Every structure is written in structure tokens, then in C-alpha cells.
Amino acid sequence: MLIVAGNETRPESVTSQYPATEIEMKVLETLSSGNGTYRYSSMDELKFELEMRKNIIKASRDLYKGGLRFRVFRKSECNERFWNRTEEGGFEVKEGIRPSEAMMDIFENTRRYGTECATAVVIVFYKAVLDIYQADLFDRNFEGLYLMNWQNAYKQLGVLTYRDAEDYFPGDCRYFANPDVDPLTPEWQGENAIDMGNGKYYGHGIGIVSGDMIIEALNKNRISGSETSAYLMETATRPDFKKLSGAYVPVQTAT
């Protein structure tokens, strides 16, 4: 059930005010008819999440097309004009460089970057925010931007993992676990993958493919003789859309 400003809301009443794309319609339909109850304090808050999810999918496609390289953390790569590579393999925005510029560089010079799948999803999330916030607001909110798996993403984007979610949405980050991964290649212990809303997932290092193909790729990297397949976990990792919209909506209201 979808509740906006205390009122049950049907998708049609959203789209009558706001022309929704196919992806946004899918999200609205699940919000309205899915298993869970979803509350938004205002239409703006709902629209923010819809736009974020649409942007997450676009950023995934752009990152894939741009040719982000798959590199384990120990061998990660970044454009050192904008980023410092830390000892643990993360990317820290350089002093004096605007976070928005550094983020844009990843999408303009994608081939100069290489990392694992979780950081790729974090990059996608930040880009989705940048596309709504635009440069000034993004820079004010994400000073000291650090891209390294999930740790800083929680602090700055409010990223959390929801277990046994009632519904799944386009733009969710899902996780394919590979319990019998070969210990010599732990980077194949799982794959973080963005639900593209069309039956496919963006998994960095594998591509934009079906869930079965991700499982097949993971299964190729198991302990010899294993019969335990990789599988899709009942989890969804999401940024805190409400917190992020809180920083955005008041600025727009003021202008």
C-alpha cells in the first residue's frame, strides 16, 4: 500500500501530476500493490525516490558502457588527477577537487578506473544523487567523498541492507551469494547487482544479464567438485532515499 501525506495513494494520482517513465511506473505499482506498506510524507519525497531509482538504472547502464574495469581491491585503479588510491584499495577525492567533478570523471574517463562490484554499486548510487542534486548541493553534502565498499556509503548515503524485504524494486541492489567459492578467488564470493527493472541485473565484472547468467558465472568459480550453487539472496541494499530527499527538497522549495 502506498501512503502519501497520510492518504492511500494510487499510481494514477501520482502520474496525473508527474509523467512517470516505465521504470517509475513499475516502482509505483509495487509500492501500491505489493506486500508492504510504504509511507511518504509528501509527493516530493515520493518523486525523489522514483527519480533516484530511475537514475540508479541509468548510471548502471552508463558505467557498464563506459567500460569500468574489474579489479580486486589490491589492484584497484583510479584517475589520480581526481582521486587518491588508499592502501585498502579505495578512492578518496583529492584535496582541492570538487567531489562532483571527481564523480563525473568516473563517467567521462571510465576506463581509467577499476574496482570490485560493491564499489561499482556505490559509484552508481552517488551518480544517481549527483544527477538530482547537481554540483553545488552534491559538493556541500559529500565533502571528503570516499569510495570503498559499503562502509562510507552508510555514513553519507544511509545505505542499509534489508533482509527478507516484503517487495523488491527496480534500482535495488541485490546480492548473489556463492557459498562454495574457491578460496583462491574470494572476489567471486558473491555479486552485487542492480535490478534493472526488466528481468536483468547489472553486475560489475559480469555485465547486464539475467540472474541465471550471474549464477552461472559465479558457479564457474567454486571449489573443485562443489555441487552447491550460487543463489540470489533475499536482501535489498538501498540508499536512504528519505534522508537524501530531506537535503534536496528544502533547497528547491527555497528557490
Next chain:
Amino acid sequence: MAGDLQDAGAEGLLDSIRHDEGVEGLRSYFCKLLRNNKKKAVELINEENLNFCSFYVLRNEIAAAGFIRHMNSRNMNSLRILYAISNKNTKDMNQLIRNQNAAANETLKWIFCTGCAEDGLSSKYDEIMELSAGLLVKHYRDNSILPAVADMIFSRHRNKQLIHNLVWTFFEARNPGSLMYLANYLSSQDSRDYELALRLLGLTPDIENIKGMNRNKIYYDTCRWIQENSLFLYRTDECLHLTAFPQPYRLSAEAKYLNRPVSPDDGRPLRSITGDEETLLGGFRALDSDSRLQLANFSYMLYNRNVHQWNEWIRFPVQDQLRTLKMATGGRS
């Protein structure tokens, strides 16, 4: 601590030189020895109490000197393992494990146990430490190295170095009792240790909320919880790869309710459930999750206090069991 895993015997000459004069000092000494007394060089490199770090530092010199054929089997296997790790050659590694299972195990153990004190030497070296730990835990189910792995995780975290693969290895031991090694760091004076321990134990996603809480209380409560529940915990496949706040194990409330240990791999009871127990579970499963957990905790407490009383109580209808729980706890959850 990590250092405890090393041989207690006298330090070999090569290790002694490395400690006194550093890596370059050791290389310089060894190269001189190769020129003047190759036989002695072979003896020293084959010494029983040599630490892996010294062997690793000299591996190129050994190869250049052309006396690989004089290496003992430990060193030969080490070279094969180093090669397989460097090239991510799973086929070679699997062949080594298949054909020389015990020898490969011993060599990996030597690599990790004598080498872990020097973790931080270089990125490549650190990778060898974490991959050898992974092989020991996954292939050989060796849990004896877990304390050292835990120490390495926290040491690396303090130094802002990569911990992901080590954390994965630690949880892949599928040994719920080992959570105590992480819990011990809740009593650390270093707040970085404390915060990491909270994260890895899946205690809270919001560290801000518990900032005001008594740390000693959190430490003791956590240790008690692990001790009480370790027989009923099973692996979830969660790790830092999935989330910043993994919940590596899940509690089987059903198992705790019946006081039946489960496999840490999949949560299935170690012994098949009887027909009577299946009937009991029917009523249990109809409850909401909070009630199931409360009843499971009460059942465990009663079982450990008085098993005869528990045997009587467990046969009551579930609603009567809940009534007993509420009377015993004064209605508190």
C-alpha cells in the same frame, strides 16, 4: 595472539638477521653466502624453524641461484603455493591439495602461522597471508588459526588496510563459538576495535545509538549471548561484500526452543526431529517472531535449570507455555 602460533624454539639465523638488519640486510647477507658457501645457504633455507617471511623475502635469490632442487619438500610446496596464489591458478592449487593433501596442509599452516606476525610487509605478502588462511579454513576446516585471523583483522583495520577477505575467511569457518574472538575486542581501549567488533558481530547498524551505553555491559552481554546461543546459530553467507553490517549467523529459534543443536552450515538439527517434536513446532511456528524468540529463550533457560521440569513444560499447549513464560517474567518481554 598471532605471535603465539610461531615455533617457540630458538630463532634461526636468517630470521635473526631479518629482525636485526631488515629485509635488505637479509638479502645482502644471503647473496654473500651464496657466493661464498652455497651449502650453508641451502642448510639455512631448509631449517626446520625458519619463518615463512624470511623464505618469502629470499625467494627470488633462491630461484636465481638455481638450487631449487635442493629445497626440502616444505619449501618446494611453498614455491608451488606462491606461484598458484600469484597467478590465481586454482587448477594447480587443487592438484597440489589432491596429490599431496597432508603436505599441502602442513605447508599452508607453516606459511600462515610463521608468517602472520609480519602481516603488513607488502600488499603481495598480505594477500598470501589471507589466501593461505582462506585455504586452511575452507579446504582443511582448520579452526586453530581463527584467533590469529581475528587479531589480523583488527590490526589491519587499525592501520586502514584491507580486511574484507580475512573477514570472509573468519566467517567461513562456520564456527559460531569463534565469535568470541571478535567479542573480546569489545573490551579494547581502542575505539576503532570496539566499533569494528560491533559491526562484525551484527549488533547494531547505528553505532550512534549505543554510544552512551556501558561498554563493559555490552561486552559481557555479548559474550553471554554467544555462549548461550552458539549451538543454535548457523551461517547466513553474509559478509562485508554484501553490507557494512553483516549478520554472519542467524539464530534458529526452533532449535533453541527444542534445545536441539543445529549444523552451523545450514541450521538443520544435528539429529532428526521426532514426530512429537514436529507436533510441538506446529504450535510454535504459528506465533509471531517476537513470541517465538521469547519462548525459545525461556525454554533454554528452563532446560538448563531443570530438565525434568522442562520435559513437563514442553508438552503443554503453546498458549499454556506462553502463560508460564509471562508468569515467570512478570509480563516483561
